Amino acid sequence: MNEETKLLTVKLTRLKNLFAEMDRALIAYSGGVDSTLVAKVAYDVLGDRAIAITAVSPSLLPEELEDATMQAAYIGIKHEIVSTGEMDNPNYTSNPVNRCYFCKSELHDTLKPLALKRGYPYVIDGVNADDLQDYRPGIQAAKERGAISPLAEVGIAKSEVRQLSRQLGLPWWEKPAQPCLSSRFPYGEEITVAKLQRVGRAEVYLRKLGWNNLRVRSEGDTARIELPPAQITDFVNSTDLPNLVSVFQEYGFLFVTLDLEGYRSGKLNRVLPQESLQI
Missing domain, CATH: 3.30.300 (GMP Synthetase; Chain A, domain 3)
Structure with a gap:
């Protein structure tokens, strides 16, 4: 086993340990490779105490929702859909440079009360370590609302997300990024x-x-x-x-x-x- 493989194994173990410390977790699940890896590991550790929630709005392609549904079924994790109303917010539709802040605000203002009502103390997103080096104003909105980013916390970069997805047998490990x-x-x-x-x-x-x-x-x-x-x-x-x-x-x-x-x-x-x- 080379050093790169050893490091990846360590990171996967740390990721699993983070979920093992949680009683129940709700995954903000878009169907992209990042949130799908999070959903897979959460389900492997927590089983039915993990749930994946996909937010639907006009900024999500119907084909992406179909992929998310199929992937969740493949993993075995419970999957539900909620609607978000960012298109009703002029701070979002006017498309300012921090547009993503208002998108993620709407997302987590929807998910957090749902999680608490359903007995999930943690809301988990798919932010990875590379995202922290990019211009992502939505990350701040998620943090303000208490969301946890285990991929970033463990230091898993985008390329490592794909490597781990492949290692865990997820067929879509090469799926291109598909932002809103x-x-x-x-x-x-x-x-x-x-x-x-x-x-x-x-x-x-x-x-x-x-x-x-x-x-x-x-x-x-x-x-x-x-x-x-x-x-x-x-x-x-x-x-x-x-x-x-x-x-x-x-x-x-x-x-x-x-x-x-x-x-x-x-x-x-x-x-x-x-x-x-x-x-």
Whole structure:
């Protein structure tokens, strides 16, 4: 066993020990690889004393909810769905630079009372160690409401989340990150249900064509497709571009572009002053 494997084993043991100290736990479960790993370990340790709750709103793709439901069933953990109302909050829909703060506030203002009412003293999220080094204003909102982030506490990074997921036999260990659809809009542009729906439909369309790791950024009436740089040439050569443009226009976009730099997480944060990105 090499040093990397030994360290990963130690971290997994520490993660299990954290859950072993809990009587019951409610998992804020989006269906992404992070929260799914948390749900898996929680269920392995706590069994029926763990529950996974998925919050549903227009910013979550229906396909993502289907994945979350399927994955929870595969793990065996109890899974329930609640609705959140961040779209009713102008502090969220106006899309300020700290939009995620208001999203996570709504999430945990929904989950915490539910957890206490149902007898779950702990609300657990899927924040990992890498997230702490990124601009994530939602982390503060979760902390203010008492949420616990065991992956971050143990020091498990994103790559290690995938390694552990694979080690534990979770088939979706390579699943691309899928943040909420509101992250597709530049700060300051109002977010509406109609805009979220057209972005979601556009991304689902591209995934059905076989392009899984992507973003469709929306700015006004323009859709900007982001793909990994190594896939751009293949995309241009193998895709029926006139048909793609026609489909996107049916969804409500007037213009369709391809970002030649390629996909990079957090690209829209470039417009922010450096001091605003301090954690």
